Amino acid sequence: xxxxxxxRNLRLWYGTARGSVRAVDGVSLEIxxxxxxxLVGESGSGKxxxxxxxxxxxPDGARADGEVLYKGRNLVGMSQRDLxxxxxxxxxxxFQEPMTRLNPLLRIEDHFRETLEQHESKLTDDAIRRRxxxxxxxxxxxxxxxxxxxxxxxxxxxxRIMIALALVLRPSLLVADEPTTSLDVIVExxxxxxxxxxxxxxxxxxxxxxxxxxxxxxxxxxxxxxxAGQIVEEGPSRDVFAEPKHxxxxxxxxxxxxxxxxxxxxxxGAPPNLITPPSGCRFHPRCPDVMRVCPARDPIETRPxxxxxVLCWLHGPESEIPPGGDEPAERQKxxxxxxx
Amino acid sequence: xxxxxxxxxxxxxxxxxxxxxxxxxxxxVGRTGAAVRAVDDVSxELxxxxxxxLVGESGSGKxxxxxxxxxxxxxxxxxxEFEGKDITRLSEHDRRLMRQRMQIVFQDPHASxxxxxxxxxxxxxxxxxxxxxxxxxxxxxxxxxxxxxxGLSPVEQFMDKYPSDLSGGQKQRAVIARAIILNPVLLVADEPVSMLDMxxxxxxxxxxxxxxRDFDLTYLYITHDLATAKFFCxxxxxxxxxxxxxxxxxEAIYEDPKHxxxxxxxxxIPEPDPRRTIPRDLPRGEVxxxxxPPLGCSFHPRCPKAFEVCxxxxxxxxxxxxxxxxGLSEEGFEAERAAAGPVEALDVPATHVKWQAHGGAHxxxxxxILDRARESDPAEPFWTGVRDVADANGALEVDWFDPxxxxxxxxxxxEVECHLYDDEALAEAAKRRESxxxx
Numbered sequence: 203x204x205x206x207x208x209x210r211n212l213r214l215w216y217g218t219a220r221g222s223v224r225a226v227d228g229v230s231l232e233i234x235x236x237x238x239x240x241l242v243g244e245s246g247s248g249k250x251x252x253x254x255x256x257x258x259x260x261p262d263g264a265r266a267d268g269e270v271l272y273k274g275r276n277l278v279g280m281s282q283r284d285l286x287x288x289x290x291x292x293x294x295x296x297f298q299e300p301m302t303r304l305n306p307l308l309r310i311e312d313h314f315r316e317t318l319e320q321h322e323s324k325l326t327d328d329a330i331r332r333r334x335x336x337x338x339x340x341x342x343x344x345x346x347x348x349x350x351x352x353x354x355x356x357x358x359x360x361x362r363i364m365i366a367l368a369l370v371l372r373p374s375l376l377v378a379d380e381p382t383t384s385l386d387v388i389v390e391x392x393x394x395x396x397x398x399x400x401x402x403x404x405x406x407x408x409x410x411x412x413x414x415x416x417x418x419x420x421x422x423x424x425x426x427x428x429x430a431g432q433i434v435e436e437g438p439s440r441d442v443f444a445e446p447k448h449x450x451x452x453x454x455x456x457x458x459x460x461x462x463x464x465x466x467x468x469x470x471g472a473p474p475n476l477i478t479p480p481s482g483c484r485f486h487p488r489c490p491d492v493m494r495v496c497p498a499r500d501p502i503e504t505r506p507x508x509x510x511x512v513l514c515w516l517h518g519p520e521s522e523i524p525p526g527g528d529e530p531a532e533r534q535k536x537x538x539x540x541x542x
Numbered sequence: 543x544x545x546x547x548x549x550x551x552x553x554x555x556x557x558x559x560x561x562x563x564x565x566x567x568x569x570x571v572g573r574t575g576a577a578v579r580a581v582d583d584v585s586x587e588l589x590x591x592x593x594x595x596l597v598g599e600s601g602s603g604k605x606x607x608x609x610x611x612x613x614x615x616x617x618x619x620x621x622x623e624f625e626g627k628d629i630t631r632l633s634e635h636d637r638r639l640m641r642q643r644m645q646i647v648f649q650d651p652h653a654s655x656x657x658x659x660x661x662x663x664x665x666x667x668x669x670x671x672x673x674x675x676x677x678x679x680x681x682x683x684x685x686x687x688x689x690x691x692x693g694l695s696p697v698e699q700f701m702d703k704y705p706s707d708l709s710g711g712q713k714q715r716a717v718i719a720r721a722i723i724l725n726p727v728l729l730v731a732d733e734p735v736s737m738l739d740m741x742x743x744x745x746x747x748x749x750x751x752x753x754x755r756d757f758d759l760t761y762l763y764i765t766h767d768l769a770t771a772k773f774f775c776x777x778x779x780x781x782x783x784x785x786x787x788x789x790x791x792x793e794a795i796y797e798d799p800k801h802x803x804x805x806x807x808x809x810x811i812p813e814p815d816p817r818r819t820i821p822r823d824l825p826r827g828e829v830x831x832x833x834x835p836p837l838g839c840s841f842h843p844r845c846p847k848a849f850e851v852c853x854x855x856x857x858x859x860x861x862x863x864x865x866x867x868x869g870l871s872e873e874g875f876e877a878e879r880a881a882a883g884p885v886e887a888l889d890v891p892a893t894h895v896k897w898q899a900h901g902g903a904h905x906x907x908x909x910x911i912l913d914r915a916r917e918s919d920p921a922e923p924f925w926t927g928v929r930d931v932a933d934a935n936g937a938l939e940v941d942w943f944d945p946x947x948x949x950x951x952x953x954x955x956x957e958v959e960c961h962l963y964d965d966e967a968l969a970e971a972a973k974r975r976e977s978x979x980x981x
Binding site: 331356359391395414421453454457463 | 599600709710711739740741742743744745747748766767768769770772773796806807808810811812813814815816817818819820821822824825826828829864865867868869870872875879885
């Protein structure tokens, strides 16, 4: 399969009064055409910044470095005008709060008209209506409601409308940032079903950003686990969940409360601030498997299997670990209250 | 988790309605507006020392029930007995005394702490309000004790911090400290962990469990999350649109859920197991408007197992048409809508409707739409509820069986409010199947 989007060594940072925040720090990713990649992490891991950064949607004052390659063009450093042209027909975005993204004064019909006229100015009124109704129908929104206003729809319906608005332009990649977080569990599953079926129905690749490992397991082909601005593990979700390589992935899985949970488990401490992250491996202060090399040297990405990668000294490379570096290190005591 | 059988809270026939203000004209002529039946005839008991989970989606009334229990929202009807006194009838003075015995922890720790108060001020505030401490020194000492107990130690490091200096988990610990400083017996916890990250949720739940043991607390745990409830609760009550549809011991509910709604909720939870995929046969739609609940069983429009007695009606026909049309080509849809007219005409809670044909069409054309809909999905439960369809002069009269109100009945180890487990309803349904006017 060919990659629809390639991210190479992307770094995103922005300045604050206390120093610059390195929200995304050397991330590389590939998303294959028509596949679903789950980007999972806790709040503050940089996952949302990464999602927006890929689309060039960063706040003023943020800086980017590295490459985001889409159809052979680097989006980093591209002019806002060119980016705007790509956003919509090529790269779509779905947000968490569907209500705040729809204009309360515009009918659903007008939202679609505006979107299509902006990007495909040659379409006739008739074609606009057809395309809109067809896309809405596939999302389960009946044509009888085409002329209604956003407030007349329930939360789940609004999210379906948002997805339809993104899909009506037939983008090759859709970035969905926590698209189901504010929805109830049954509606959430309905929406996830729609997103997981995108490749069959629209041939769209999806980057699904979430904090919920259950969603990744059930809806994503691949998963990338993010911690403190870095991808610490990546691979097919089936393999990563069956046999996590990074201690953070393993501990995150253990601390997820699911119907199979027999005992409660948690990761001590909290994710670090990204202004002065810990030295070496950023997870080392919380890691149960910490070794002497971990705080001393930045971990090097390795490939424990052909389609998997991990950023952890437990997996080598041996040649880079100084003598005695693989001996267990004393973990600093973390107070109960030092937590997220 | 010992529940020694002594009843702490007893709720009987509780109804909490919120009235919707009608228009100016309505008020002028003395017409009262509609009401949202947030809690609609709920009875339950909370035993001393137990954790009861109140589980439901947004709009199920679970939060309103929790607040009515505390007297924060006035009950419309029914009673809430707490330690033998009906709190719905207490004077303001007695209610204030009672409030020291029952406390609440809200979902959003950021919103439940005053940003201008330090942790020590916020946590000590209840002592001041209720005059339960003499002097600053005593308050500060008691605050220090309770902060230590909830894990915010070293205490000196936290006392003078403001909420904005704390992480989400730390804030929730402070909120819990404030809730237990008066030594309450009942704690209502309304989604206490759902705003927190996965890695912290377990810690807060563990803290709550250990506090329960140490202080002999009773919890009402309100949540939409069946996974944390499974771990945390002795008993579970499932709510849907203001009513308890299933209640029983946790093991029974999770091992063998009875109500189709409970079954759907359990299947919809995304599990961190990649061998599972998102189910395709989930209930359609969303929780309906509680000011215009469906007839019969409120869950029937979404229920995959609904049948003759569940309360089928005109609004279900409207939804059936809309579902059908979202899958048709534009021509197909336009042709059918031209004959069907505006579907809003069907948007009434009625078991009989005279569906007017439009644009020169006849009743027979409307019947044609129904026949095609039925052909495309013969297993749709809607059709079990239709008693008769008759042409009437440019209209189609559709007649449904009368709704039967579901009853909360003991079934195995649980109580469930569903006709599938009610022999009388099953017998009535069989009778109706026989009597249906043949097409």
